[in-house]
Amino acid sequence: MSLLVIGTMAFDAIETPFAKVDSIIGGAATFITLSASFFVQPVNLVAVIGYDYPQETVDDLVRRGVNIEGLQRKTDQKSFFWAGKYHNDLNTRDTVATELNVLADFDPVLPDSYQGTPFVLLGNLTPSVQMQVIERMKDRPQLIAMDTMNFWMDIALDSLLETIEKVDLLTINDEEARQLTGEFSLIKAGKKILTMGPKYAVIKKGEHGALLFYEDQVFVAPALPLEEVFDPTGAGDSFAGGMMGYLARQGEVTFDNLKNAIIYGSTLASFCVEDFGPRRLLTLTKDEIRQRYLAFQQISAYNQTLI
Numbered sequence: 001m002s003l004l005v006i007g008t009m010a011f012d013a014i015e016t017p018f019a020k021v022d023s024i025i026g027g028a029a030t031f032i033t034l035s036a037s038f039f040v041q042p043v044n045l046v047a048v049i050g051y052d053y054p055q056e057t058v059d060d061l062v063r064r065g066v067n068i069e070g071l072q073r074k075t076d077q078k079s080f081f082w083a084g085k086y087h088n089d090l091n092t093r094d095t096v097a098t099e100l101n102v103l104a105d106f107d108p109v110l111p112d113s114y115q116g117t118p119f120v121l122l123g124n125l126t127p128s129v130q131m132q133v134i135e136r137m138k139d140r141p142q143l144i145a146m147d148t149m150n151f152w153m154d155i156a157l158d159s160l161l162e163t164i165e166k167v168d169l170l171t172i173n174d175e176e177a178r179q180l181t182g183e184f185s186l187i188k189a190g191k192k193i194l195t196m197g198p199k200y201a202v203i204k205k206g207e208h209g210a211l212l213f214y215e216d217q218v219f220v221a222p223a224l225p226l227e228e229v230f231d232p233t234g235a236g237d238s239f240a241g242g243m244m245g246y247l248a249r250q251g252e253v254t255f256d257n258l259k260n261a262i263i264y265g266s267t268l269a270s271f272c273v274e275d276f277g278p279r280r281l282l283t284l285t286k287d288e289i290r291q292r293y294l295a296f297q298q299i300s301a302y303n304q305t306l307i
Contacts, residue, residue, distance in 0.1 A: 002041075002043070002118070002248065003036050003042075003043050003044065003117065003119045003120070003244055003248040004110075004121070004133075004141075005029055005032050005033055005044065005123060006045075006047065006108055006121075006122055006129075006133050007027060007030075007032055007121075007125060007237070008047065008080050008123065008124070009027040009030050009047045009048070009053060009071075009079065009080070010079055010080040011024070011025065011026065011052070011053075011079055011082075012025075012026030012082050012233060013083035013096070014026075014276060015084070015086065017088050017090075018230055025278060026082065026234065028125075028147070028237045029123055030237075031237035031272065032121060032237050032240055032241035033045055033061060033066050034061070034064065034238075034281040034282070035238045035240075035241030035242045035245060035265075035268040035272075036241040036242070036244055036245030037061075037065050037245070038245060038284070038286060039242070039246050039248065040246075040249045041066075042065050042067040043066045043245075044067045044070060044117055045066050045068055046070035046114070046133065047071050048073075048074060048103065049071065049072070049102065050074055050078040050079035051074070051076070051077070051078070053073070060282070067114075069111040069113055070108070077101050078099070078101040080100060081098070082098055083096040084096055084233070090229055091207070091232075106126075110136045110137065116138075116139060118143070118251070119141060119143050119248040120133070120137070120144045120145065121145045121241070121244045122144065122146040122147065122163075122167070123147055127148070127152055127159040127160040128159050128163075131162065131166065134163070134167075143169060143247065145167065145171060145240070145243075146163065146171070147171050147236070147240055149176060150179050153176070153179050153180055161196065164196050164197055165196060165197035167198055168253075169198055169199065169200040169202065170198045170202070171201075171204065171239075171240050171243075172201070172204070173204045174186055174203055174204065174205045174206075177193065181193060186203055186205075186211060190218065194213055194214075199214065200212065200213065200258060201213040202243070202262065204239060205223070206232070206235070207223050207226075207229075208223055209221045209222045209223040210223075210239070210265075210266065212259065214255050219258075219262070221263055222266075222296065222299055222300045223270070224270045224292065224295060224296055226273065226274075228274070230273060230276060231273060231275065231276045232273050233276075234272050234277065234278060234281075235273050236269070238268040238269045238281065240265065241265075242267060242268030243261040243262055243265030245264075246261040246264040267292045270292060271284050271292070
């Protein structure tokens with residue numbers, strides 16, 4: 001099986017209460033492809049970078065089984081840039097700067113070799129670009145998953161709703177779920193998302209885990225308690241990459257597979273936050289992933305005793 005990923009490849013400037021970096025590799029597609037590559041290869045990448053994006057990073061992705069036929073490099077423009085500053089709780093942040101650069105006129109290219117990819121993940125991008133990818137797939141994939149954010153709800157809600165209607169799985173955080181649905185209760189919000197088109201909905205709650213919705217079923221996934229969190233920037237994308245990578249590896253979408261996929265997604269996210277940008281993912285091993293997956297099992301296991 002294989003996975004198609006579209007998203008941003010960028011430079012980030014990040015400030016947390018603990019430290020600050022002025023420039024580090026980032027972007028949704030970077031975190032997604034790195035996380036997914038632990039489970040499935042090839043990961044077919046659709047993205048755009050500028051002349052300033054390091055070739056050694058691209059080469060590293062290739063070594064990890066990422067197919068870059070759909071990666072465009074514009075030699076006359078800079079890569080996408082984002083700067084943010086996190087508050088003390090690390091759950092909220094302020095955007096300091098956003099420079100679209102190559103993303104301003106991004107027209108996604110799907111090579112012939114990508115056609116027929118059974119699993120597709122639309123990383124956080126303009127809803128119209130996400131829709132273009134759906135429309136350019138000659139055959140309907142087995143599963144189309146989509147990530148989005150409140151920014152698109154503010155400026156492109158109609159386009160966003162049209163795209164959501166076309167996907168099978170929507171992944172979104174708790175704040176965004178409430179804004180999208182108008183429901184404060186996350187249970188009501190998840191169920192309402194299922195009426196918008198998707199068959200499955202995943203609501204991410206950061207350090208409090210995630211919720212999975214399918215028909216009348218709800219699965220509550222824990223988050224691993226961590227002593228230290230350095231940078232949560234790529235956590236959501238690492239979660240999505242791990243989740244979709246595992247599903248593509250299994251080759252079948254069932255509720256049980258989705259439950260396992262969410263735990264693996266949470267596992268990758270828990271590693272991502274241990275360092276700035278994708279640094280921790282770049283040193284991560286499959287054995288470490290297995291051990292932390294077992295840790296997730298231990299914190300959520302209990303003996304059933306009826307009274």
